[in-house]
Amino acid sequence: MSQLVDRFNRKHDYLRISVTDRCNLRCVYCMPPEGIQFLKHSDLLSYEEIEKVVKVGASLGIRKLRLTGGEPLVRKDLEVLVKKLSQIEGIEDIALTTNGIFLAKKAKLLKEAGVTRVNISLDSLRPDRYKEITRGGDLQRVLDGIAASFEVGFQPLKINTVLMKGFNDDEIGDFLHMTIDQPINLRFIEYMPIGHADEAWKTGYLSLLFVKEKAKQLGFELEKSEDVYGNGPSDNFRIRGAKGSIGFINPVSDHFCSSCNRLRLTSDGYLKACLYWDEELNVKNYLDDDEKLKQLYFKSLINKPENHEMAKVMNDETQSHQPTVRRMSQIGG
Numbered sequence: 113m114s115q116l117v118d119r120f121n122r123k124h125d126y127l128r129i130s131v132t133d134r135c136n137l138r139c140v141y142c143m144p145p146e147g148i149q150f151l152k153h154s155d156l157l158s159y160e161e162i163e164k165v166v167k168v169g170a171s172l173g174i175r176k177l178r179l180t181g182g183e184p185l186v187r188k189d190l191e192v193l194v195k196k197l198s199q200i201e202g203i204e205d206i207a208l209t210t211n212g213i214f215l216a217k218k219a220k221l222l223k224e225a226g227v228t229r230v231n232i233s234l235d236s237l238r239p240d241r242y243k244e245i246t247r248g249g250d251l252q253r254v255l256d257g258i259a260a261s262f263e264v265g266f267q268p269l270k271i272n273t274v275l276m277k278g279f280n281d282d283e284i285g286d287f288l289h290m291t292i293d294q295p296i297n298l299r300f301i302e303y304m305p306i307g308h309a310d311e312a313w314k315t316g317y318l319s320l321l322f323v324k325e326k327a328k329q330l331g332f333e334l335e336k337s338e339d340v341y342g343n344g345p346s347d348n349f350r351i352r353g354a355k356g357s358i359g360f361i362n363p364v365s366d367h368f369c370s371s372c373n374r375l376r377l378t379s380d381g382y383l384k385a386c387l388y389w390d391e392e393l394n395v396k397n398y399l400d401d402d403e404k405l406k407q408l409y410f411k412s413l414i415n416k417p418e419n420h421e422m423a424k425v426m427n428d429e430t431q432s433h434q435p436t437v438r439r440m441s442q443i444g445g
């Protein structure tokens with residue numbers, strides 16, 4: 113039973129852990145073209161330190177973990193961390209979010225160490241465009257990562273697709289098609305203004321209502337699907353008779369904050385109760401004292417706002433708190 117309950121009675125049993133802010137790609141919606149000043153290796157939490165934070169979290173009711181980044185698979189020997197985390201009493205599920213580039217090489221090791229499932233980010237099915245969106249990525253390596261994930265039995269296999277106006281909104285039909293023969297959960301995600309409430313976001317943002325309309329126009333009949341396993345806020349559908357399913361994650365147009373069950377740990381050791389706002393607490397000074405670490409978990413929830421206010425960015429409206437200036441790769445998406 114989670115003891116991590118906030119003032120809006122939201123129970124927190126899910127911790128998303130960023131293991132690095134580094135990445136082998138530079139996706140246009142996640143990093144600025146000039147790149148980002150990466151942390152020094154010595155600023156990152158070590159695997160032992162992450163293990164400590166999770167142990168205390170598990171004693172307070174954290175049950176599910178997700179490893180993310182930056183790109184988690186650029187951190188050396190990630191399977192060593194997975195093994196440690198999988199042995200912590202109370203932890204039931206360890207998932208991974210990855211761009212998939214190194215997954216073919218690592219899938220088996222990760223599965224053996226205790227990763228239960230993976231989400232793979234994939235924003236275009238066209239090699240040239242994939243390269244453009246990721247600023248250099250090789251689509252075939254991601255497809256090989258997906259194949260390897262099926263082989264080792266990651267279940268369910270989720271694909272994350274951020275839709276952006278003028279970038280990949282003409283591929284909606286191709287993405288929907290992917291779910292017919294493959295048992296994947298393809299999740300369309302709205303583009304969020306995390307750390308960059310700028311014109312690029314305003315012009316690139318696309319409400320997922322557009323996808324539902326587009327699906328109809330293309331002749332796909334989507335029926336509601338309740339059988340997708342996960343912790344997420346995704347609203348799931350299925351094309352009749354398809355092996356896979358389609359999820360809609362609408363953080364901007366229809367936020368799901370009332371059911372938020374997640375906390376985040378950044379790679380440099382900050383606990384964040386909300387992805388959007390800037391409030392964060394550093395765990396580094398409390399690593400030798402479980403009781404103080406517990407108090408830090410509670411403290412992180414005291415001021416957790418009822419919801420984010422991403423949608424206000426579109427009209428430059430005043431917001432009730434200070435939004436984060438960190439980009440997604442620096443927090444852990």
Ligand code: SAM
Pocket residue numbers: 135141142180181182183184209210211212231232233272274301302303304305306440441444445
């Ligand atoms: N590198 C890994 C990957 O790409 O899957 C993990 C980290 S990445 C920050 C986690 C997720 O955040 C990815 O699915 C990515 O597409 C998503 N993401 C990054 N920036 C975003 C933004 N501005 N809006 C919506 N999703 C974003």
Ligand code: SF4
Pocket residue numbers: 135136137138139142143181182183211233440441
């Ligand atoms: Fe890297 Fe993931 Fe951000 Fe793309 S979305 S730049 S793969 S961290």
